[in-house]
């Protein structure tokens with residue numbers, strides 16, 4: 001809101017001071033949009049038909065309970081439908097959970113850099129965001145996070161794999177962390193990219209859910225299922241926590257079309273294609289990581305559908321402090337994330353810069369890989 005003219009009515013100063021949400025611009029032909037971690041594939045077979053059929057009922061409100069979808073999702077976690085909440089994107093559930101748990105004077109904790117929505121979640125509730133820097137390998141610093149928990153901490157957000165950097169939390173590190181979190185403090189495991197995880201040591205929501213009553217797991221249909229535009233995600237956890245979150249929800253925000261699309265996406269016929277597509281995106285991701293490391297870049301472990309190129313200060317780059325590579329080659333980062341992103345824009349392709357931290361490149365169309373590598377290579381040669 002800060003760039004707007006003075007509003008004609010009294011508004012909250014904290015809201016007026018907040019930066020406006022900026023969505024990335026559209027790419028120019030023949031470039032690619034690699035800036036929002038979207039799925040390059042269209043919705044799964046059967047989904048558009050289900051959407052078209054359901055759209056015919058658009059004059060009616062959808063039934064808010066959506067029991068079949070909650071039952072289907074619950075079965076994937078081995079819990080009943082009362083342990084499942086739906087939201088218009090999992091970011092909606094994040095917002096509700098923070099609002100249900102944290103108000104003025106309370107704190108909520110997360111790693112940084114992480115999901116860009118986290119800092120503003122407390123804006124409307126009045127809770128104070130507390131960001132704990134990632135480690136040098138772009139992972140959650142769980143010890144530092146546990147140290148930072150106080151009586152004021154009401155929610156801890158864990159993003160795994162971490163958007164924008166890529167590494168997933170390990171199961172053993174997660175269990176050690178949970179042992180240090182008060183059992184009456186809400187922990188949210190944001191697994192928006194769960195389907196792309198290939199590290200067998202990574203924590204999985206379904207494995208730990210019953211062990212920790214203070215844990216809520218969030219997943220979405222926006223990324224691996226390719227339904228970003230339809231807005232549907234879900235949370236799994238204690239029915240009492242989810243009921244509190246529902247109390248602060250905007251009613252009826254999950255549409256019937258989104259419900260039908262989600263159900264069709266989970267159908268057995270769709271699941272086969274889903275698994276093939278995820279495997280293809282994982283293969284492209286791994287190829288992109290290898291190629292970028294061959295260019296000398298210290299790309300951290302990538303467990304989602306994006307890769308991270310860190311920014312390193314010029315002096316550190318010269319001294320090779322960005323991490324060490326195979327065979328004595330020092331891996332490093334780029335000196336200026338925004339300059340690299342600007343080179344992408346120039347070429348018609350969009351990536352997401354995090355000024356001072358690095359650049360995130362989403363794994364997109366097969367043809368986007370050589371193009372991304374070409375741009376990075378030219379940038380490094382400059």
Ligand SMILES: *Cc1c(COP(=O)(O)O)cnc(C)c1O
Nearest residue numbers: 089090091115163192220222233
């Ligand atoms: C994309 C994303 C989400 C949720 O997106 P929705 O479209 O609202 O479901 C949640 N968390 C992280 C870390 C994400 O990157």
